[in-house]
Amino acid sequence: MIVCDNVVKIYKAHELEVFALQGLDLTIEKGELMAIIGSSGSGKSTLLNLLGGLERPSAGSLLVDGKNLLRMTEKELKLYKRLTVGFVWQNQGRNLIPYLTAQQNVELPMLIKGRAQSQKAKDLLKMVGLGHRLHNRLDQLSGGEQQRVAIAIALANDPPLLLADEPTGSVDSKTGDQLLNVFREINETLNTTIVIVTHDTQLMKKVDRVVSIRDGKTSSEMFRMQPHELEEQMREGMFTEETHMEYTVVDRAGRLQIPEQLLQTLGLQEDAQNRVQIEEEDGRIIIKPQHSVKKDA
Structure with missing residues (x-):
């Protein structure tokens, strides 16, 4: 349904250029129910606006249901917004x-x-x-x-794609849970592809996949574990409330973003230039911290 290939979005203000998306890669299958998370300024809302046809990418390729949003004429874009995509805003006043x-x-x-x-x-x-x-x-x-x-x-x-920007942000947790059930029923009944931007941790647990965006790139992905995977964890004595398995994304240049919690565990600073040693051992990648060098050093 959606293929983002090295998508870049640049905002210009006076003589400044701000990179909201810095070569983002992402594929979303037809009929998928998934969430996008990220801190403020990470680029998640920008991605949603691009998918909704509200803004155009600055570079890269963005295909939705076979349509290239970067090359659409204004007439084609209006038709796309009317027929291909539905949008649910956090502020109901924008919908009603x-x-x-x-x-x-x-x-x-x-x-x-x-x-x-x-x-x-x-x-x-x-x-x-x-x-x-x-x-x-x-x-x-x-x-x-x-x-x-x-x-x-x-x-x-009847849009094949439904986008939702913080749909539970202005309601209580019980109502938010009910709304998520509505999204799941729509997904299962109509096979509508649904992409939700959210901070709601309860909502995140109920979707099939969670994509984390950091600094304008895909940082990690969490996939809902299948029943046999949960059973295997229980057999191994790993009793947990987690329903998703998390994976860090390695981009086409071989770069990965180490989760903040792991940076702290390794004694590395997120706002500094750190040096680490990377080794291969029995089919695993081992990261060993050496020392940290300040950006202004």
Whole structure:
């Protein structure tokens, strides 16, 4: 569904250039339910904006459902945003029109496409658990219910890709858990590819894959463990609440980003230039810290 190949995004302000993405590589399969995490400024929201067609890459290749977003005309880009991708924002105000009912809000994207389909709007609202709220306006809905309406709106034109930017950020943990269940049902029922940017650790545990972005590049990936992998850990006496197996990503130049926790364990400084010794031993890569050299040395 998505292939990011050495994607670069540069923002220019006066004479300064800021690299939000620095050669990011990422592949997302059709029908995948996955999350993107990263600290503020890591590039995760920039990636979501690129996938949504809200911004264009500065360099590299970005393919979504076979469409090259770097080479699209403005007309093609508008059609892409209307038919290929649905977007759910953290702020429901960006998704909803307050003086319309829930059903009318869902019908609106259909009107823009051609004509409203009342039954389809009702079916989508039922799918997100709001079949009893069809004719309620926004001021009659809770924050979680408004976000469910926003999800139904994003699905109105049957997009193969659904993007969500911190969809649980403005609701409590119980409502957030319910919203995640809605995303999973959509993923399983419609086979919609879903990409969620989140800080919600509970949400991260329930998706198939978690991709961590750091300094504009893919840093690590966590994959949901299969039942036989969990059983194997239990047989080996490794009782843990973890549901995902984490892997550090090695880029095409052979570079990897060592997790912050491991840097601390090795006595290395994240904000310094460190020297380490790398050895191969019995099919394993061994990293041995030597000493640290300050950047200004």
